[in-house]
Amino acid sequence: MYELFADLGTWLTGAEQWQGPDGIAHRLTEHLQYSLLATLIATVIALPIGLLIGHTGRGAFLAINLSSFGRALPTVGLVVLVFLASGLSMTPVYVALVALAVPSIVTNTYAGMTAVDPEVKDAARGQGMRGHQILWQVELPLALPLIMTGLRLALIQVVATATVAAYVSFGGLGRYVFDGLAQRDLVQVLGGAVLVAVVAVVLDLALSGLQRILFRHRTA
């Protein structure tokens, strides 16, 4: 057991392991690229939906249930399904990752919008703000902390799941896991898993730190 961790340490710190097209630096960059792009696409889809249902109070039931459905989808199954339908490309990977990220963003955005004090919205309307002014000047800024929590959760989930890219022969940190499994190289499998976990935790800490700085004036 001790030997395994010693080997893992050597694997992670070896200079040659970080270089080249199969090196950690390159795989890490790929992994982050997949994750950020997928989260960005998910945000573009989910944020307007969450804001709209939160602002109008309509369609919440449908949107929240669809989100739960999306959350329940098995990611690998979805990758295989889209792969069979569309052939070999990054599309199945992105479809699966976006489907994973959208629910967290929709539900958190909606939660943030409904958490805005009705008295404050009433006051905004009473001062003469129009619907879009209430949305942009009052609701969105007040919902922002929860919206950012949703984005953070989505990104972490996507980072943890982006290993599936390797399952359909693309790169990312999943490469080590799947190659290691194929080569019965336990150290490589563990190394890949540890790297994914570290990236997820570091991103989570960085983003929650950013949230704390941005919203330091808020009461809660």
Add this chain to the structure above:
Amino acid sequence: MTVCSRGKGRLMIKFDAVNKRFPNGTTAVHELSLTMPEGGITVLVGSSGCGKTTTLRMINRMVDPSSGTITLSGRNILEADAAELRRGIGYVIQQAGLFPHRTILDNIATVPLLLGHGRKRARARAAELLETVGLPADAAKRYPHQLSGGQQQRVGVARALAADPPVLLMDEPFGAVDPVVRTQLQDELLRLQQELNKTIVFVTHDIDEAVRLGDRIAVFRTGGHLVQCAPPAELLARPADDFVADFLGAERGLKLLSLSTLADLPRQPATTVRADETAPAGRTDWQLVVSAKGEPLGWLDPAATPPGRAGDAALLPVRPLRDTDSLLSALNESVASPAGLIARIDDAGVLAGVTAREAVHARAGAAHSAAIEPPRPATAPVGKSSA
């Protein structure tokens, strides 16, 4: 049609046969016809569910009536753009409803910014209002949660005044603050109103607040019926029916006295002794100990013979009254005073004389019957007030 005025001023806000039914079937306002003149404070009062808040919210179209018309300075408000109408009407609500993510200054600047006045001008105006409502200048950069409830409410008033609207709607603005702060805020509102003379519509369920603030009071009954609208003295002296009388409470006579002042109640010279003098022995009457400047300090008991300076004796407390204080506080002091006398002071706080308990009581009785006797035509029961 109930006219809440004695014919002074132009008509400002006019409800004509207004009804409001909500989709769930409840009637919030029933056949309301009411005019409020320009200037002065009209208080809408009644227990919860009587339609007073709905009535207020119909004026700035936060709620639209089911039927009937409402005009503001002769203009039908339903023909106006709702957002634009609201920018021209100040609006203050119970928990102040401040924007938690904006500084106090930016909260106050809300309406000027909406009107496109530009950030610099809006902020300058906001800073000016901070002082008007009695907040320190360093509050400008703070956020709402850093202020006390009373201070937040002042910011709410400042925000409503920022664009200098002629009409101010206040929906139980002082309902959530403690009684001491509430009294302060009420005083401040009256002081502000003396300066600005806005047309204020004020909703409360507290009849004492209504009597204290209102130039006229409209009493609503459950189901959205307006029962009576009259100046406070008239309302207290001649409630339209049992419902209004009950609502005004058992101390209606005393509340009436809170509306008269001591200004024309005669004073007698007082027997005084200065704090640094020795009180003469063998006295039989209560003496008022005064400071070197003439400010009353307390009553000296005739039974106790102080050994030295009068100021060192154990004095019984005195609560001196000014001419602007109410007959009700004089009545209270006349009961509390051991000497049966109330001490009267001038604006500088210097003793101006005393008035005997009997004189206060006689004046209180006279004020009460004077209020009740002459029937004025301006007040009349309205609607189906079958209590």
